[in-house]
Amino acid sequence: xxxxxxxxxxxxxxxxGLAALLVLALQVSGLSPKAAESTYTLYANFNDTGGLTPRGxxxxxxxxxxxxxxxxxxxxxxxxxxxxxxxxEVDNIPADSSAVIRTSGxxxxxxxxxxxxxxxxxxxxxxxxYSTQSAMNLERLxxxxxxxx
Amino acid sequence: xxxxxxxxxxxxxxxxxxxxxFDGITLDIPRGKITAxxxxxxxxxxxxxxxxxxxxRPDSGSVRVDGxxxxxxxxxxxxxxxxxxxxxxxxxxxxxxxxxxxxVAFPLRVHTKLPEDMIHDIVLMKLEAVGLRxxxxxxxxxxxxxxxxxxxxxxxxxxxxxxxxxxxPFAGQDxxxxxxxxxxxxxxxxxxxxxxxxxxxxxxxxLSICHYAxxxxxxxxxxxxxxxxxxxxxxxxxxxxxxxxxxxPVPFHYPADDAGKDFGLGGGA
Amino acid sequence: MLDRIASxxxxxxxxxxxxxxxxxxxxxxxxxxxxxxTGFPLLVKQIYAVGVLSLAIVVVSGLFIGxxxxxxxxxxxxxxxxxxxxxxxxxxTLVRELGPVVTALLFxxxxxxxxxxxxxxxxxxxxxxxxxxxxxxxxxxxxxxxLWAGFIAxxxxxxxxxxxxxxxxxxxxxxxxxxxxxxxxxxxxxxxxFVDDVMNGFIKSVVFGFVCAWIxxxxxxxxxxxxxxxxxxxxxxxxxxxxxxxxxxxVLTAVMFGDF
Numbered sequence: 066x067x068x069x070x071x072x073x074x075x076x077x078x079x080x081x082g083l084a085a086l087l088v089l090a091l092q093v094s095g096l097s098p099k100a101a102e103s104t105y106t107l108y109a110n111f112n113d114t115g116g117l118t119p120r121g122x123x124x125x126x127x128x129x130x131x132x133x134x135x136x137x138x139x140x141x142x143x144x145x146x147x148x149x150x151x152x153x154e155v156d157n158i159p160a161d162s163s164a165v166i167r168t169s170g171x172x173x174x175x176x177x178x179x180x181x182x183x184x185x186x187x188x189x190x191x192x193x194x195y196s197t198q199s200a201m202n203l204e205r206l207x208x209x210x211x212x213x214x
Numbered sequence: 215x216x217x218x219x220x221x222x223x224x225x226x227x228x229x230x231x232x233x234x235x236f237d238g239i240t241l242d243i244p245r246g247k248i249t250a251x252x253x254x255x256x257x258x259x260x261x262x263x264x265x266x267x268x269x270x271r272p273d274s275g276s277v278r279v280d281g282x283x284x285x286x287x288x289x290x291x292x293x294x295x296x297x298x299x300x301x302x303x304x305x306x307x308x309x310x311x312x313x314x315x316x317x318v319a320f321p322l323r324v325h326t327k328l329p330e331d332m333i334h335d336i337v338l339m340k341l342e343a344v345g346l347r348x349x350x351x352x353x354x355x356x357x358x359x360x361x362x363x364x365x366x367x368x369x370x371x372x373x374x375x376x377x378x379x380x381x382x383p384f385a386g387q388d389x390x391x392x393x394x395x396x397x398x399x400x401x402x403x404x405x406x407x408x409x410x411x412x413x414x415x416x417x418x419x420x421l422s423i424c425h426y427a428x429x430x431x432x433x434x435x436x437x438x439x440x441x442x443x444x445x446x447x448x449x450x451x452x453x454x455x456x457x458x459x460x461x462x463p464v465p466f467h468y469p470a471d472d473a474g475k476d477f478g479l480g481g482g483a
Numbered sequence: 484m485l486d487r488i489a490s491x492x493x494x495x496x497x498x499x500x501x502x503x504x505x506x507x508x509x510x511x512x513x514x515x516x517x518x519x520x521t522g523f524p525l526l527v528k529q530i531y532a533v534g535v536l537s538l539a540i541v542v543v544s545g546l547f548i549g550x551x552x553x554x555x556x557x558x559x560x561x562x563x564x565x566x567x568x569x570x571x572x573x574x575x576t577l578v579r580e581l582g583p584v585v586t587a588l589l590f591x592x593x594x595x596x597x598x599x600x601x602x603x604x605x606x607x608x609x610x611x612x613x614x615x616x617x618x619x620x621x622x623x624x625x626x627x628x629x630l631w632a633g634f635i636a637x638x639x640x641x642x643x644x645x646x647x648x649x650x651x652x653x654x655x656x657x658x659x660x661x662x663x664x665x666x667x668x669x670x671x672x673x674x675x676x677f678v679d680d681v682m683n684g685f686i687k688s689v690v691f692g693f694v695c696a697w698i699x700x701x702x703x704x705x706x707x708x709x710x711x712x713x714x715x716x717x718x719x720x721x722x723x724x725x726x727x728x729x730x731x732x733x734v735l736t737a738v739m740f741g742d743f
Binding site: 071074086094 | 524528531534535538636639640643645646649668671672673676677680681685
């Protein structure tokens with residue numbers, strides 16, 4: 066076969082590889098080209114984060130509005146401090162909204178749901194949620210139920 | 215012959231996997247002549263060519279080619295020296311994925327920066343010299359054994375070397391192909407002034423074209439000289455080899471235990 | 484008894500010696516500066532031989548493995564009523580593990596054995612030797628392009644394998660078993676991370692490609708130049724490559740996804 070033909074076929078092969086990488090990036094891992102969109106940071110303190118993990122989603126009314134950046138322990142209050150980055154276009158979260166840890170399905174992964182309040186003021190970058198609701202701990206729930214408390 | 219020696223080996227000792235193949239070989243190969251190196255199969259004649267080409271290093275002794283001490287050459291100098299050598303392998307060793315034309319053009323493309331039309335002309339000249347100009351589009355798999363060897367010969371003279379080594383050029387060839395090769399080797403030597411080294415065990419063909427011959431056996435040179443001198447050589451071993459007698463100083467039997475013992479007779483104890 | 488111990492020791496020494504030879508061999512191949520003008524066409528030709536020609540088997544295997552994953556995953560996940568997680572399961576399995584590993588095993592069988600046999604035959608017919616006598620280093624001229632081609636082609640094949648596999652899984656899951664397409668992709672996208680999953684899988688395939696190509700060209704170059712020697716070298720290529728891929732996969736998985 067002519068060298069030229071081989072070069073073209075190999076070129077197509079490389080392009081196919083690149084296309085496969087793009088499919089994996091965009092379609093499979095959901096990396097959107099505007100991944101570097103601007104966000105702002107909010108904090109929330111929880112008594113128990115349960116199985117919450119970084120990269121988990123933050124949603125409002127079921128719509129993803131941000132991701133969990135990091136989870137650390139506040140050494141003074143012994144509470145977990147969760148750092149979230151929220152998409153900039155969602156800039157009017159009422160100041161008295163609360164952050165609730167929920168589970169998708171019975172055994173699915175845990176995420177933070179922002180349950181909306183009624184305040185006219187909205188949370189600014191760097192603010193902390195005033196009220197939070199910790200993870201529902203299935204084990205504790207059952208033991209509480211069993212001991213009749 | 216001193217200064218006219220193109221290759222000189224002195225006290226070369228070489229052993230491979232515990233077996234001593236050369237045990238102090240001293241040999242001078244004159245410039246511009248055809249030298250035949252003969253000997254029974256398995257005496258390391260091909261190994262000798264590889265020592266000259268620097269593919270193997272001797273355990274001790276010196277191998278000088280054109281004034282260079284081959285075993286001590288650095289990689290780069292060795293590769294430069296090899297450009298002055300051509301070697302015809304027993305199997306021809308053509309590159310099976312290239313056509314006849316590209317095979318002959320290969321050394322030119324690698325070692326020179328000649329323009330394409332010049333390479334074309336040189337390749338056709340070399341193929342013409344071996345009588346295969348018309349076969350340039352064939353692939354190596356389409357060639358007969360004799361043609362393969364002729365193409366390989368054209369390839370080894372592509373860079374106009376000073377030295378050409380033939381490894382068993384006549385082995386397994388029909389009489390016509392053999393006659394062609396004998397003629398080619400002789401013509402190339404006289405027209406290009408090459409130094410030729412011919413390794414073979416085909417006695418009549420080798421003696422008919424060489425100016426000088428030497429016979430190797432048991433890791434040593436057992437006889438050397440012009441073909442006439444060799445034919446009158448006093449050694450029984452040389453005579454046995456030249457005349458092809460089945461038994462003599464080189465025994466017919468491979469060394470073995472006493473036959474009676476092997477067959478379970480004799481002894482009786 | 485003493486003989487057996489001695490032969491065991493010899494075997495150990497043989498293994499160490501062949502490791503040493505392969506290391507020196509690799510250094511010899513990589514030390515040459517690639518010459519772009521003459522080297523590039525050779526490389527392209529080899530990528531064609533080891534990459535493009537392996538495409539068919541990789542695509543077909545990828546498709547079937549993806550479809551099987553779809554079926555098996557559906558059967559198991561539907562017990563828990565979470566068929567929608569099938570996309571996530573297929574994508575993670577393929578991208579992290581099966582893509583690189585199965586492609587490498589196929590690559591060793593399809594391209595690696597061919598490389599070994601080709602180089603072994605070139606050695607047996609004295610082509611390598613004659614090249615050396617022409618003042619051309621076969622390590623650079625013959626071996627290097629093949630090694631690089633394997634190194635380049637293997638990750639591309641693994642990527643294609645994963646994509647085709649996911650597509651095959653979707654075919655079974657969505658088109659056939661009726662999982663809702665939105666949740667198929669949605670679940671997948673929320674659980675597959677580009678850097679952690681896709682890139683780590685890619686790194687695996689790069690490592691596997693290099694190791695497979697190295698083993699293949701070394702076995703060819705180091706073989707005993709007879710027909711028996713070439714056939715045993717070809718077998719060794721497939722066996723050693725497979726073992727190396729599976730072993731390295733464990734090590735890489737532990738480093739990448741393990742919690743240390």
